[in-house]
Amino acid sequence: MNLLPIFIKVSGRRCVVVGGGEVASRKVETLVRAGARVLVVAPELEPVLEAARAAGKLEWQEARFAAGHLAGAALVIAATSDHDVNAAVSREAQDLGIPVNVVDRPALCSFVMPSIVDRSPLVIAISSGGAAPVLARMVRSRLEALIPATYGKLASLAARYRDRVKEKLPTGSARRIFWENTFEGGIAERVFAGQEDLAGRDLEIALDRASDARTEGEVYLVGAGPGDPDLLTFRALRLMQKADVVLHDALVSDAIMNLVRKDAERIYVGKKANNHTLPQQEINALLVKLAREGKRVLRIKGGDPFIFGRGGEEIETLAEQGIAFQVVPGISAANGVASYAGIPLTHRDHAQAVTFVTGHLKNGTSDLDWPALARPNHTLVIYMGLEALRDICSNLVIHGLADSHPIALVQDGTTPRQRVLVSTLGQMPDAAREAGFKSPSLIIVGEVVSLHDKLNWYQGNLQPEH
Ligand SMILES: C[S@@+](CC[C@H](N)C(=O)[O-])C[C@H]1O[C@@H](n2cnc3c(N)ncnc32)[C@H](O)[C@@H]1O
Structure with a gap:
């Protein structure tokens, strides 16, 4: 995270927007919604801004930007099409210690304007820090679809009862449980259905019944x-x-x-x-x-x-x-790792059964039922087997599988660090040691391993870390 997300109170405070075009108009609208006293500095105003001025929603300084226009501002937005003007606004604001945003110029900004999902008083802000504004907007539209418009009403209801709930339930954990039940249950449903009076009545009843007594977890x-x-x-x-x-x-x-x-x-x-x-x-x-x-x-x-x-x-x-x-x-690791390594655990041509075992050594040896495990047309998945890998491979060969029987080792499966090593029972112990495989690693033994080359789809190291 290279930006700190915060919400700034601008209600009743002067905010300066330099520029009188459409982009400036959108910024002004957001500032006005947040209750700011907006001063627009521009030689001309586009019609929407002109209408807002006529309606008394903003002040207009009919001028090109000049030193002194930012005096007393809580924050500043530069939205002109003139790079020199934008740069001058940024410089002066930063000299005066006023937060400044220059539209589409991250290098000149000391803050960025996020995409907003507005369910006031609940507000969600999304930003990619200028890296991918389109992605941020896509996330925003998903959230818009996901969060009912009535969430704002739910938040307002909570705001009305906040102090009383605090008084009745002094402990934080009791309050959290009370609010979770409110937001997940019938009271929220009433708000969503437009029955705010009934929601308020139910909340009163729930509050009467609520108690701070400790319940068992x-x-x-x-x-x-x-x-x-x-x-x-x-x-x-x-x-x-x-x-x-x-x-x-x-x-x-x-x-x-x-x-x-x-x-x-x-x-x-x-x-x-x-x-x-x-x-x-x-x-x-x-x-x-x-x-x-x-x-x-x-x-x-x-x-x-x-x-x-x-x-x-x-x-x-x-x-x-x-x-x-x-x-x-x-x-489980067997399912996840096999999928991400492109190794089906069963396959009509190769394996009709699969067994999960632990290779964890007890007193330095593994006491597995080797004759039952060393079978053809069978997939064997071994958890915690890295340490005993040599012992496992030799036991499977001693009990009937060929030296050339396929085996795979998968480290950190399903993560961007996933590594897959495919070999044979005869060669795997040396190959794994040479490749430096570490825990957590899973062993898969069986003919299905031969499908890895064809079905290997996951390019873990090409994907960003989550
Ligand atoms: C104590 S067991 C826990 C198994 C877990 N409960 C499960 O269902 O996957 C730990 C072993 O699971 C395997 N394992 C777990 N996650 C893994 C991963 N991402 N990649 C490879 N092996 C993994 C390794 O064999 C590791 O030694």
Whole structure:
């Protein structure tokens, strides 16, 4: 982010617009809507501005721009077609410490004018910092379509009750829950239906019944998918926006954590610098403790919480302690990584079955059922198998698969850093070591791997970081 988004109060303050054409007219209109006292400096006014002047909505200084015109201004906009004039306005404003915008000249601006979705008093401002104004406008039109025009009325209703709600519910968390219920439930529906009186009555009733007494919280066990934030489910995103506190670990990327409610408390329970994770029992106990404090606790996990995620153990404890919880499935690494690597897990010609196993070593060896795994027409997906890669390849060969059997290794699948290495059981251990593959990496074994060359569609490193 190279610009700080803020909203400036201009109500009753002088704002100067230099220029009297159509572009200036649009800027004036926005300033007038925000309650500014607008002074237009221009030798001539186009008809809309002239009408606004006649209606007393602006003052007009009938002149070319000159030093002194900016005196006392809260902010300045230059919208002339003359580059020298625009540059002079920018210089003088910056000398005087007045925020200045020069239309379509980012280099001369100290602030930019965003695209606006106006649901006053709710206002959404969108800016690309001058990089892609058309994109910003497209986002704006999407939001225009998404946010009902009546949202402004909902915000006005909230403004009328804000102080009373604060008085009745002194704690921030009780107020947040009250407002969330108001904005998501029947009261909001009444406003959207144009029944504002009834909405006000319902809000009074809800406020009478509301209490600051601490209620028991809830735990959301949420699968975050393998890395690409676009692979989150709608429900995951909704609960991420609702949580008061989040327990996360290294498998959940920053791009995903950025979508969690900004003011939620974050607790890292993954591997620390000393390579120690918080023991599972301590995580379970922490979830119970936080929920008992009345918090909405998001336990977010990479992939799917029920696939090699120990999610089952966490909610077993919650169930035993009578804590409410819900589980949101996520796209597991096997599904996400295989799709993004162009390796179908089953295929009529190559594999009629797929097995997910963990390659995690216990006491330095893996005790997998090798005869069952070393089968033709079968895809084997191995989680956490990088460390044991050599052991895995040799066991599969010992138990019947050919040295030349295809195998793929995918690191950081579905993210812009995705790397795919395709080899054979005989050569993969050396190839992976040479290529320096690191965790998280997933192993896929089977004839389906040979399809990668043809179906490889994802150009991760060509895509921008989320
Ligand atoms: C503790 S398991 C968690 C699995 C997770 N619950 C799931 O459903 O994907 C971690 C392992 O998942 C695999 N994994 C997770 N995300 C991955 C990714 N983006 N790319 C490759 N492998 C990944 C790796 O094998 C990693 O060692």
